[in-house]
Amino acid sequence: MKIPYYPGCTLSTTAKPFDTSARAAAVALGFEMEELKQWNCCGAGFPLTPDNIIGLTAPTKVLANARKEGDTVTTLCSVCYNVLKRTNKVVRDDKEKRRIITDFIEEEYDGSLDVLHFFEVLRDKVGFDKVKAAVKRPLTGIKAGAYYGCMLLRPFEDMGIDNCEAPTVFEDLLEAIGCEPVDFPDKIECCGAHMAMGREDIVEKLSGNVMQSAVGRGAEVIVTSCPLCQYNLEKSQPAMAAGTAGYRPVPIVYFTQLLGYALGQDETTLGFESNAMDVRPLLKEKGV
């Protein structure tokens, strides 16, 4: 099985390990992520004003190109997923906007694509049972905090991947690979997102809340599905360490990294070394 795959800019640059580990995990599970022949930046943010149609052109272009290669497209980055899925809905449901956008990009597209997140592929197409069965190195004893962030789940009517207030898909996956998922109250709160571009104080506070909430519940590693979350949470660690006595930095990893590891993938594809806090000592400590 080959599935059309949209990596997005970040996964091709700073979040490379997210990309390589996901591709490796796919191979281990018996399918292949086939990168779209042509793609561009999704815009990295869904325009929130209804008349900002220009903001929808970039993602529609991605979708139109993806449509040529199949009827689904899969993404990994929560932000790309959010932008593509919501844009797709606008194009599908709002005929007037569709007309303007397609005129502009000079491509026909009607919203008939199914935009999937890698989670959905694993849950609905592969099945967590199969994932579990394929695990070679179960991550037994690892207390992992599943951090959803805000982009993956909301707005619920548009995304619909899981219950947006009490989601479980992430934990279910972690459980399948042997982890002990840690439920923490801030798991669906925002990390501060693109505020990192100018208001680091806000990011520091919001990411700090997330970290505190997860670590307070005993998380030894925090798992994300968003490069921006990963970046912000890692950045908040020094401040946490400075402010809290006896604070031990916690690795922030992509879920595909742990998944790939559990599936027995070669460490070179997992990119653990590029994380600011190395997760490998923890894995060793737990003997997995």
Add this chain to the structure above:
Amino acid sequence: MPRIGVFVCQCGNNIESTVETKEVAEEMEKLPGVVYTCSYKFMCSSPGQDMFKKAIEENNLDGVVVSACSPHMHEKTFRKASEKAGINPYKCEIANIREQCSWVHPDKTKAVGTAKSVDLTRMVIERLKKNRPLKTINIPVNKRALVIGGGIAGIQAALDIAEGGREVILVEREPSIGGNMAKLSETFPTMDCSQCILTPKMVEAELHDNIKIYTYSEVEKVDGYIGNFSVRIRRKAKYVDEEKCTGCGACWEKCPFKSDSEFEMGLNKRKVIYTPFPQAVPNVPVIDAPNCPKIQKDKCGLCAKVCGPQCIDFEQEDKILTEEVGAIVVATGYQLMPNERFGEYGYGRIKDVISGMQFERLASASGPTGGKIQRPSDGKEPGSVVFIQCVGSRDEAKGVSYCSKVCCMYTAKHTMLYRHKVHDGQAYVFYMDIRSGGKRYEEFVRRAIEHDDAMYLRGRVSRVYERDGKIIVQGADTLSASQVEIEADMVVLATAIVSRTSAATVAKTLGIAYDKHGFYNEYHPKMKPVETVTAGIFLAGTCMGPMDIPESVMMGSASASKILALFSSDEMAREPITAHVNAMTCNACWDCVTACPYTAIDKEEVKDRKGNTVRWQAQVNPGLCQGCGVCVAACRSKAVDLAGYTDEQVYAAINAF
């Protein structure tokens, strides 16, 4: 030649400002058959009606047309007056020159309005010439009533009808009557204990000679029409012989198996053979069959051994019985929206986040804690409680669009009950706004705030989670424009009132209308608030929307009084506007049978003298026919006609245009 009178009403200035009524009257005089016309300021006033009657008598009229407002308003008035003046009421017709003319043509020159009024009136005059006198239909009335639902509204309706001297059958699906009210602790705004005011009524209903109560029963099918309903009732197996049972309780004392108590909202367990609460009516236990090992696996059977009068019968089966009644009260009540829908409030995950109804049980002297306010998780007395109002109510995104109406009041009550039992406890209330319209209601809320120090915060809660044994409630206080975080020991959710899961099914069984939320629709929100569109079926209580106890009781009594009025004579007069089938032209295609929304048309066999079937034909049951005319439109052989609206009449009107 007919002798027709035309009465044009000015309706003060409603009609007169855009229609020259005198001119209309004069125009009408020119028509053949019209022998009298006039225009008057208010035809519906009593001088107007006197004039109307006098004109009929003096001019020896045999038909009248009133050009006035919509027939919905005053058709009855003028038909009555005509009857008094000695002509058949169906020889009186209304031409609507207000709603359909003066109000929609505010042309001050009057040309349009006057011309159109002339046309409308002329049409009705021509139609009237073809009118045949009609006689009201009398149908026999079976003077027994059925009440579906044994909550406070149903009990009140049953008691009032029974007191009026009529027999009542009360059907309740639970093992005991009492409904949701039986679960409440104290009631606002008087703080009298709910059970203390309810149980006497339950007992009164049980002991009343005119009331027959079927608990653990459901209405399965309703046939017939007003005055003559036939109702099929399923009496679910209780596995206990009701006649023999003395209610001694030996069985449930000895029963070794337990299950969650529905009555205690899951806060407590009950035995597998049980009565829901100590004052249950009837005081006869039922066996919860799916959880009984004897019934499921033929193990145990202890209750049968200890039962003195030997009334346990594991072989018992559901019984079906049929009751004939003349009227029905629907009082099936409400349920609460599942709190699980609100993941952000942690219900189901955090043990000490409970529903308002669970709080009622905690505060109730007969509840699982004997009335002590204790947290479900560890039994500790909570030092602070956060109450969240409007959970799902007035929330189109996640819940329902309407206001559940009683939560503002019961939350205020909860804060008081809490403070009266935990003197140094602090209650917080998150609200959107306080809706306490009702006698002594606003004062009640003020008392909670001023006297019992409940801290009211206007704003929504975004998230509830646990931290170090405390429940953290994060929310907004929109009055101080700040984010607040409260550490609480317990959280109580005032969840939206919703219709019962079975509401739509029940509505279809009964043939009554319901809205998109599953609440039953009244015939008219102001003028017919307890009637349904199906004659003979009435509503009471929260099955038609959220309401409090006084309102439910009022509706119960109102339905009862309507039914007693209906039962006051042996026969009931019905409007004669019903469909009739022409036996000669009916070709038995049964299109009308499928089309009729009131199932008023039957298939009839026509036999010869020897008793052989010659052919079939459609036959209208005048008791069921509502005169809607759907069959007339459906009949391809034009064999059906509607009395008062015959083809002849309609064509006459059209031709006159």
